[in-house]
Amino acid sequence: MSISVRDRFGKHLAKLALEDSKVLALDGDLGNSTRLDAVEKETEDSFLQMGIAEQNMVGVAAGLASVGFQPWVCSFATFLTKRAFDQIVVSVAQPNFDVKLVGSYSGLLTSNTGKTHHSLDDIAIMTTIPHMIVIAPGDANETEAAMNTMHQTKGPIYLRLTRDETIPAFLLDSEFEIGKGKMLAEGTDILIVSTGSMTYQVAKAIEKMDGISIAHQHFPTIKPFDKEMLLEGAKHVQLVVTVEEHYIRGGLGSIVSEILSEYLPKKVLRIGVLDAYSGCGTDVEILEENGLSVERIVEQIMRKWE
Template sequence: MLLSVRDQFGKHLAQLANEDSKVLALDGDLGNSTRLDTVEKETKDSFLQMGIAEQNMVGVAAGLASVGLQPWVCSFATFLTKRAFDQIVVSVAQTNFDVKLVGSYSGLLTSNTGKTHHALDDLAMMSTIPNMTVLAPGDANETVAAMNAMYQTKRPIYLRLTRDETIPAFLTNLDFEIGKGKTLREGTDILVVSTGSMTYRVSEAIEKINGVSIAHQHFPTIKPFDKELLLEGAKAVHLVITVEEHYIRGGLGSIVSEILSEHLPKKVYRIGVSDAFSGCGTDDELLEAHGLSIGKIKEQIIKKWNEGFK
């Protein structure tokens, strides 16, 4: 069943706000796209329209958190992280305030908006900040579970959300603990590691591959990373492959490579966006162009296995 991540995000944040008057939604004039306008429609006093002024929005959120409120700041991921990075570091992270930062329209899948709207470095940027937790759920149901964990955790958290409307509610284990990954499939030849919007496509690609024993791990928490689960899965295989809707440097692939190089050296192949700005196109066109469609992921897994491990 298809279930929109952004729709569920808006509905659940409205529910949290109705249940707790300390929960506030700060919008950067994109509520219709991010679905933050659901909070405006379904709550009385929990929605604050901040306009196209991301730096100020983050500063206001820090002020609200300083008096015991829990602000949820939402904008397109590339605007929130790039335009307000200094305010995030100084006003939110250094103070360790309970501010929730929601980067909607992450990655490539932003509906023909082009390179200016693509967030392909946000995981790298946010995971380098001390005191910052970074989450990237795989479907709509896991998004709700992640939001519940965020609400209970009184510190800065960045939530990376996809606009993609084609991902079904496919994750069956909805237990969510910040800092924990999930093993979706066991295997002894290859370990494929994914996060966020790519986890569903990886699952579909693996189902189409025969003759290779493939394990699959999903990491909805990028920071802190579940090092123990990764090492446990990597021990059993010959090759590790990472897949992410992000640049291959600084994101999931880099984190996995760093951990394995220190604790369990393995051959790692990274699937993601290379060192180039993307173009304007449909979601399917962009996924195909960057090797992130189900078919392209399948091809690359088979190719890497055949090159040295068959």
């Protein structure tokens, strides 16, 4: 039976906390939604309820890290990255503290919460911060593998998690190495680059594009970025396509375009959210509206290819 990303996150963090007393979960009063409440149920001593006070929560995490704990700070991605940005930079990143920042409900797929809860700029925000590693796993299995690596890696890390409950455990390679991408399909006409929740959407879209040789690269680590894998895949194709649940400026498409413009100029199509706020709706409706449904992804790529 498949398990959602957020359920796997909560269960596995509880496991890490039981195994390592230095692991602490700091909740921004959203544990039922983010599944951080799994830690509270398993080990109350490892769970700290901080309330709706993201700036204070990050400051407390920095203090805990300074005396040897490994705090995992969790809230909705848009609240954590924007409300507490100054504290993240000054109190966590500059001293290079071992704080794990977990942005749940990232992107668009937040189940009818609307524009105030959509996190479409967190990749742009977090990748600008020195010392910060940025991770966006593609399914529940990769989330667990990434968490194990995060636990073993000192320093600040931002983990971008989707709320989407429909993504199966489709990534067969359970290994996770920070800074390494994964080649999911080989091809010679088009290279599609994706991260996080969009990797499964892209895999389904590729199944619908017959007659074209399509390579697919998944980047669970956005910073540091696997430049070598991107360049190796791009040199064999005519078109590079990026797909992301994020604004196309400052996100995956911008990172890929910057690398290619410097080392291997290629025609790039960026598929993602444009310069607008999205309304309230079901995940299916929101993906369709923003050109990120399987059908709309196929449509945009075919139009560019023709």
